Amino acid sequence: MCDDDARLGRRALFVTGAAAALTLGSVTFARGADDMHDAETRTVRGTLPPGSPDFVYVPVEVPDGVREIKVSYTYDRPSVPAGTPGNALDIGIFDQRGTDLGGRGFRGWSGGARTEFFIRADEATPGYLPGPIDAGTWQIALGPYTVAPQGLGYEITITLTYGEQAEPVEPxxxxxxxxxxxxAWYRGDCHLHSWYSDGRRTPAEIAALAREAGLDFINSSEHNTHSAHAHWADVAGDDLLVMLGEEITTRNGHVVALGVEPGTFIDWRYRARDNRFGKFARQIRRAGGLVVPAHPHATCVGCNWKFGFGEADAIEVWNGIWTPDDEMALADWDSTLVASVRENGRGWIPAMGNSDAHRSPDPVGYPQTVVLADDLTREAIQEGIKAGRSYIAESKNVSLTFTASGGRGRQAGIGGRLEVDRDTPVTVRLEVTGAPRCTVRFVTDQGVLFTSAPLPVGGSGVVEWRTTPSYAAYVRAELRHEAAAGPLPGTPAAITNPIFLGRS
Structure with a gap:
């Protein structure tokens, strides 16, 4: 074993036009292996100070004849004062094709979920991409997510195993x-994590839970890697559509790429100040996907959404178990609806809900997005989501029909527009099953204008309200459970997208 001291004195600082990055001194190996040994190991150590760049690269010179790369790492976790973030260090790797933003060199990312990984031609650690081990300069990517005041001391061990490479596996x-x-109405959960990022469930376990939850479709959304794409074919079926995507986890918020073409990788190494998000949002759409900002008011470091909603195809306003940050996301989204009224409802952004389930006991399908689509295909589901023909439900038990009618027999449903004059009487009608003792609220551009008595304990009921387009430019429905003590309303059982009222 050979030790290299990768201190900051041996660094080269470069700015890519996106985030600043730090490149340390290279780690070198012999130009091959003789008959006396089939593996070589190098260990590098260093310390990153507070204020380090978002990404630190450790170049590894990989010679010919390598059949496996293995990397393990550890880092210090000193005590810190209350309210001060401690050390957290993510890790990934890029191959000899380089670390260019959006380039082809990406070979895997596990964030902080794993302490080691390997890559071979035929297999790799979950989160990483199997494939040829070509000679050249590979880059171990470190992401100092947070750094304690004492600094972040790390140790990386790299082992190259020599020999003939296995045959690559066709995905x-x-x-x-x-x-x-x-x-028909189809139920789905489009934000899920398996062991291919920081989840603990296998794709098979997730698929089984999705079927139990009454889901018709799901979307693979691992953090900053598409490595899971090739591992869902065995669990899909006639009864379950599996779409492929990624959760792009930047330092200024997370976004779900929903339903991209297989093998699509979307880079995450930028902040809002770098003015790069639009480029990658367009890449998601070119790959056939939707751009869905996730949990926009989440309180974890780097989770709060800072990129604005100009590129969004939908917004995740309900993420897993309902919390105050979901309430904030719902209010923020409702404000975007009010703003869209100035454009006669054009360009409004639909809402959706997903579980963001990682491990037991996280429930898959709580909540779920229920979409009116022409068929159970990727394209049809995406079209229904983007058009706003959907509502969010806490489980398969909750079903609803929401309409507005007026004029000469005209009617519109969720995501639609009732084209009537501004003073035409309009009847808003909500039919509900599966929501015992829930209260119905009709929300408009003025706020909550109608609240019903609680539904019967059987959970079924019909609620109507009358208005005009001049009084309510749109109306959407919320089903709320009984409120706990405090100023906030009870947790939702369902939330609909709006119906716009009046002529466009």
């Missing part, structure tokens, strides 16, 4: 269609 991907029911 297989799930089909883009399942056996649907034609135009």
């Amino acid at each position: 297989t991907y799930p089909p883009e269609r399942a056996k649907g029911r034609g135009r």
